[in-house]
Amino acid sequence: MHGTDGVTLAVPPVGRMRAEEGSASMRVGSGRCQHGPDGHLDIDHTQPWILPPLAILPGPDPSDSARPCQVSLTSECQGSFTSIMNATAQAADSTSQTPPSTPILVGALVSRLLMILALGLLTPVLVRLAVPDTTALEGAFWTNATVIVVDLLTIALVGWLLAREGKRIGELLHFKLADLGWGLLLAVILYVVFLVATIIGNLVAYQGAPPVSQEQLRLPLAVGILAIVAAVTIAIAEELLYRGYLQPRFEAKLGRWPGMLLVALVFGLQHIGFALTSPQALVSKVVSTLLVGIVFGLLYWWRKRLMPLIIAHALVDIVGLGLPTLLIALS
Structure with missing residues (x-):
């Protein structure tokens, strides 16, 4: 010039x-x-x-x-x-940052729920075709183990949604050494919350303790090993989708509390596919995981980081899902 x-x-x-x-x-x-x-x-x-x-x-x-x-x-x-x-x-x-529209957010919100429901309906049927004397409870354990497929699809979906906004999934999965300590602390909190929520869910569904199954379960070792892996993939997929992606965006659209509670509700409803053995089991599972989902949302507000929640979620699922399934398979 x-x-x-x-x-x-x-x-x-x-x-x-x-x-x-x-x-x-x-x-x-x-x-x-x-x-x-x-x-x-x-x-x-x-x-x-x-x-x-x-x-x-x-x-x-x-x-x-x-x-x-x-x-x-x-x-x-x-x-x-x-x-x-x-x-x-x-x-x-x-042009490189496309904010999510409401239909896309709603689709992402129900995507995992529908995938797990389909998995819960189809997996026991396929297992019975291979092993005709498989019981409904054994089929449910197979569903828990094979959810890895849905987890991978969920992670891919979140990656695509973030890419549309010009972001990367690594931004949510950034790890710091302090996340280990916070993850252990949150795991203790969540495990206590999980026990209390399970009691509340059983009171709502059974008006007391659920009946104890006398069934002798038979599970191959592969299912036990997959259940350990699934405990980790479930934690990554669910925290990425519900807390990492959906919760902040629905809070921006609906307000802080309505957005968080909506995501927690769908988080609870997605567990329907894991509890198709009886109507009471379904109600108990949804109520307990809804309460746990609310606590997850509150902890995300507190820590403002996803990795501690993923670590805590994985530890709770390993103790509550992975190890019991592995012990049954080993027995």
């Missing part, structure tokens, strides 16, 4: 990028650009203008190959030019 109130910007005339001397004029943005005989580009900001295509610029003149082309802007025009450049940068940035 050049002028009494501007700054000179020198551009070497390389190839076809050389301004023509004489009286050639171009329309370039929010002012009229006049190329004068002194080699400067004077812009009148009172006239509409657009940037000139490079094709209209003539080739280099050997006689002035060492002379730069200079552009003059008045202070008022400089402001217009800066505004245009800022708007262009913002428009380019917005």
Whole structure:
């Protein structure tokens, strides 16, 4: 930029990028650009203008190959030019960040619920086709172990949703050494909450303790090992989806408490697929996991980090799901 109130910007005339001397004029943005005989580009900001295509610029003149082309802007025009450049940068940035629409958020909210329901319905049927004398309770253990497939799909879904917003899944899974300590503390809290919530769920469903099954369970060792792995994948998938992705976005749309409670409710409902052995088992599971989901939401508010919750969730599921299944398989 050049002028009494501007700054000179020198551009070497390389190839076809050389301004023509004489009286050639171009329309370039929010002012009229006049190329004068002194080699400067004077812009009148009172006239509409657009940037000139490079094709209209003539080739280099050997006689002035060492002379730069200079552009003059008045202070008022400089402001217009800066505004245009800022708007262009913002428009380019917005194309890489697409905020989630309400239908996409609702679809993400019910996606895992539907996948687990399908898994809970289909897995026992497929297991019985392979092993006809498989009981309903044994089929439920198979469902718990094979949920790894749904977990991987859930993680992929969250990754895709974040990518639409110009974000990466690693931003939510960032690990700090302090997360181990917080994860252990939260695991103790959650385990106590889980026990209390289970008692409440049983009181609602059974009006007391649930009946004790006398069934002799038979599970292959592979199911026991998969149950340990599933305890970890469940923690990663559920915390990524419900607390890491959905909770902040529904809180932004509905308000803090309504958004958190909605996500906790669906978190509880998704466990229907794990409790299809009886209506009472279904009610008990949904009530208990709804209460646990609310506590998960509160802990996320407290820590404002996902990794401690993932660690705590995995530890609770290993103790409550993985190890019991493995011990049954080993027996």
